[in-house]
Amino acid sequence: MSTPGVAVRTSRLPARGARRSRPWLALPVAALVLVLSIGVAVTIGPADLTLSEVGRSVATHLGLGDALGLQPLATLRDGMVWQLRMPRILTAAAVGAGLALCGAVMQSLTRNPLADPYLLGLSSGASLGAVLVLLAGLPLLLPVAAFVGAVGALALALSLAGALGTITPTRTVLAGLAISQLCAAAVSFVIFWSAKGDAFREVLSWLMGSVAAATWTSVAVAGGAVLVLGTLLALTGSVLDAFTFGDTAAAALGVPVHRARWILLIGVALLTGALVSQSGSIGFVGLILPHAVRLFTGARHRLLLPLSALAGGSFLVWADTLARTVFEPRELPVGIVTAAIGAPVFAFLLWRGNQR
Template identity: 65%
Template sequence: MTAPPNVTRNSTPPPAHPAQRGRATQRTETQPRPKRPVSMAVWTPVMSGVLVLSVTVAVTIGSADISMLDVWRSIGAHIGLDRLGLEPAALSRQLDGIVWDVRLPRVLTAAAVGAALALCGAVMQTLTRNPLADPYLLGLSSGASVGAVIVLVLGVSQFALPVAAFGGALLALTATLTLANRRGELPPTRTVLAGLAVSYLCSAITSFVIFWSATGDSYRGILSWLLGSLGGKSWDDVAIVTTAVVVIGAALLTRTRTLDAFAFGDGTASALGVNVNATRWTMLSLVALLTGAAVAVSGAIGFVGLMIPHAVRLMAGAGHKRVLPLAALVGASFMIWADTLARTMFDPRELPVGVVTAFLGAPAFAILLRRRRMSR
């Protein structure tokens, strides 16, 4: 049997014309290359500098005329920075009291709370594989509010406030994950619905406790706390939240590879040797503890844990070795300026900081969603 005419076996296509080869090469060269995330060696010092500058500038804002140099003079007078050439004695006692006893504790508390909520949101979004997960949506903040309000209404010692907030957050988290669990998995939609159910239940319990027990002006104070408030914070509050952020944040940073594995699903994490259930519950318990510490000091503040991790992923990529430290830095700076707006926008009246974060967070999150959709 002979081959058809003009057709040979093992024939190869004729070489392309030089002009065609040039056009193909041109198309390849003009294709957009994927953007590589900026190195941590750039982002970390930049955001650290932004945080230090935010703390300094925020302390200077207010009715008293205080300069940035005055802020560092006051800090130098209390922590021994005389060797740097600052003259703490040049600052009056009145200005030193405003900086050290009034404004600086509030600003540092805001920074620690912002860092805590941003860390919690980043970890929860990965462990549940749900981009809408945050301490507020999954009921942790509402559960912590139940414990804290019970302590406030009963007049128990303030040292019991963080413990009660942590207990409430852990109970709410357990209820949410138990409701959402389906054959060992946590479907995103089911998790959100379970979180909403637990959140509404905790809100109802909080309202009942306030209605049944609060008297006189305690209504106003509890309502302000529930909406989020950083007024009147002391160095004890700074110590509570900062210690929680440092200790739990360090523990989470040691598990960044585990979080990267969870980002690809429970099956992938299990194949890589991760004990999925034990690791998830351990890390979510740490998140509940951190949320309880933040809520005990500042009240329930939304949108920070939801919005900041998404913004950081757009800046620096999805690796948790980048996301966690940058989320803490960005969340701290964001909360400082949200609280500064809350206390100065309608001076001498003060807005709850939770109202400001909602006003800023809702449109910002809508922009992030639009950018993600356009990038896809």
């Protein structure tokens, strides 16, 4: 008797979005906004550049300068575009896209509107790994240590949830919170016991989240993870639609509930670990962007997931632009900017939901 009811409720899911005019046009528009955001953000800084200079530099490095008849930039200005600003902004775009996508998946998978990519202790685990190698004087190992820490925290959280019985969303969240607090306590202890002088400042900057040290290697790691893992996660919209109605309804619709949950959690953990290893812990992106996008798309995940990724990329590009220019010549960690913007926006979304 439950299956027909599920069919009726599932059939209503697209109808909510169908009332909106051509919702799929939002994808190319959001993609265009992201591309323009990256291009304009590169021009902003202590030394102003123009979009034409950015285009000439990019075309030259891609080997298209001669074919397009473009003159290469002066060495100094070309270095500002290609070596300094472009890697940082592309890394910010990739990290923002990945975090927003992971946040949307986690909120649907756990049926918890307060879920974000760090819910299962991923951020605290990554922070513990990063702090250990920074204080040991091995900064080159920071990405590897942060990634291993994030995956290790996930393994502990899922092991704890499994030890309590069948892995359910509630048990997963509670286990993640426990592991997160344990790793956070370990980070605090290590910093209190060992951090001094410049090491403390370096650790603090990483914990607040920053893409200031991004290189083309950072672009390759973060961008590659988003292209591979992010694409796979973005294709799970129909599975997450089924999870919206609970495990029983999802199973009735033919979804292998436990296997799907494990695969999605591991995919989110791997992607989040790769992103955090390059940027540190940047809060609120994975929490508020999916909620904001739902105002336009409704609950349909096949549109929500890719649109959240595009919106998250644009959001973090501009947040990082503010972080590096608003108090110029000093820079803020981008995590401070995302928190300053995200907290009031999230409060507004809560108020709006309560009014509805």
